[in-house]
Amino acid sequence: MTTYKETFGKLNRAALIPFFVIGDPDFETSLSVVKSAIDAGADVLELGIPFSDPIADGPTIQKADIRALNAGMTVRKALDFIKRVTDYKSIPIGLLVYYNLVYQYGTEKFLKDFKAAGGSSVLVADLSIDDSDEIAGPAKEAGLETVFMITPVTTDERAERIAEKTTGFIYTVSLLGVTGERASLSNMVKPLVTKLKTLTDVPVCVGFGVSSPQHAKAIAAAGADGVIIGSRIVKMIEDNLNDKQKMQSEISVFITQVKSVLE
């Protein structure tokens, strides 16, 4: 398994990282959508296990979580889903999950099973570095990389500590707020990425509010190693629930467009 550092190093450009809620709107459709995203040029995948109360997420991803849960998605099925994706193509998969789901499954067992399914890294949305011991040891044990968030309000001193705890990549939150589409890219991105690049050599990816090829291009120009696009893509699922063909083709076209500006 290649590390993120190797993955990003080989690309020589910013990686395109689409985000999907596993099982949105149902297991099979979700799997086809993810496969077509891979075919369209995704370099890394960020996948989320749906949770009843996703406090870091805006309305678009909340609705996706509810769709997936209503269609019967479970933690065990989500792990099976990841296996099906990595069977299709060997691609780095970063997991985004809320802590209680990991905790109830049993942290060590969860991380071991996720690794066995082909996963690369884990980001627990509601676990900061202050409690990272609860996840860092078991993640290392399982052979997984860790991802932590840095935001525009994170102090330099804390950013350095976060970078030390991060073995995968830093998930840079580009704005103050929850996930969701935004018309314009936050003006905090460039200074934040520039600063992080001086503080650490851990790869830096940017997400939250990234909604267009232009946003992606600006993030890449700022020096980021990867661009994470979530709500914009998840919204294409929501908007095409009655036409799965169109859902897939819209997402493919969008990913191809973003990819072309990054290349």
Place this chain on the structure above:
Amino acid sequence: MENNGRFGDFGGFYVPEVLIPALEEIERAFYRFKGDPKFVAQLDELYTRYAGRPTPLYFAKRFSEYVGFKVYVKREDLLHGGAHKVNNTLGQGLLAKFMGKTKLIAETGAGQHGLATAMIGALFGMQTKIFMGTVDTRRQSVNVHKMKLCGAEVIPVAGGTGTLKDAINEALRYWTANVIDTFYLFGSVCGPHPYPTVVKHFQMPIGTEARKQCIEQIGKPPDMVVACVGGGSNAIGIFSGFFDDKKVRLIGVEAGGEGVQTGKHCATLLEGKIGVFHGSRSYLLQSDEGQIYETHSVSAGLDYPAVGPEHCFLKDTQRAEYVTADDEDVLDAFEIFTKSEGILPALESAHALAFLISQKGKLPKDTVAVINLSGRGDKDVGIVEEHRPVQ
């Protein structure tokens, strides 16, 4: 953080990274100002002249005759706003003011905390937003109106189950985007550190006064102290006065809803499993996989799937006991207490009364029980009328 906010293994601050600086800022300010003479003097004056502290400890003679032992009632229902919530909103509101914050947000279930925050927003001239589930805005419409009259904006939250947990989700999301100028005035002893510690501190006058009043009026501490537990702030407030009196039984009463066997309840401590939710490790009502359950109670103020971490600790260390009261018994208690004392208890507080009624004839008649009447029941008259039409 200076402190890890743990009660045994419970508590902590499990939040997205973006909220950490805001929680650290509140923690720092709390430790800096809680003993500051100017802060203490201002808060004392507000407690006395604005809220109406100290509240009486009242011997409920006819209710005592009914249950067959002595019941003293801590009258938090007499506070301004009609509930103990104002103790906390004055404390945190003043803290926000000392920190130079100009905007307040809060979540609310029954509307009591929302109203108490709206009052303080008006008092301090701060812009106030209250997040409230749509199920709760419907069943507590009078409180919604009162909040608006105080100048607060009430934001209905339709997502999820439309109750308190969803209001908290939405308030946290809003705070995430507005952490720089907004103070989140959390309503109970739950959530991430430092809230369980901060809210407890501002609710402690209930227990301090109650103990002093017991000594003055009875000449000794009571045999038991009883309070309802949703998130658990009124219970921690009164229990804290008696922690050192090892012989005093501390009894928390959770909402049994339609009966714990039906699954429609919020008996978190009794039926829940340990997990991590809304920033804290505590007992939770959840599925095997960790999805959070919808809860049920006739009282909106107890409708919450988590519970304060200190209560979890008190349960596991057996310093406090926890029991449930079902909706029907609570409605009985509401009627019995109102008829015997002429005091309408909030349905939340009526859970504590229901426990006392369940002990009718089982305790020696010289037993002394103190119950925290955490709120008045005017807000619940419509709900009681629906369930038990007055003949």
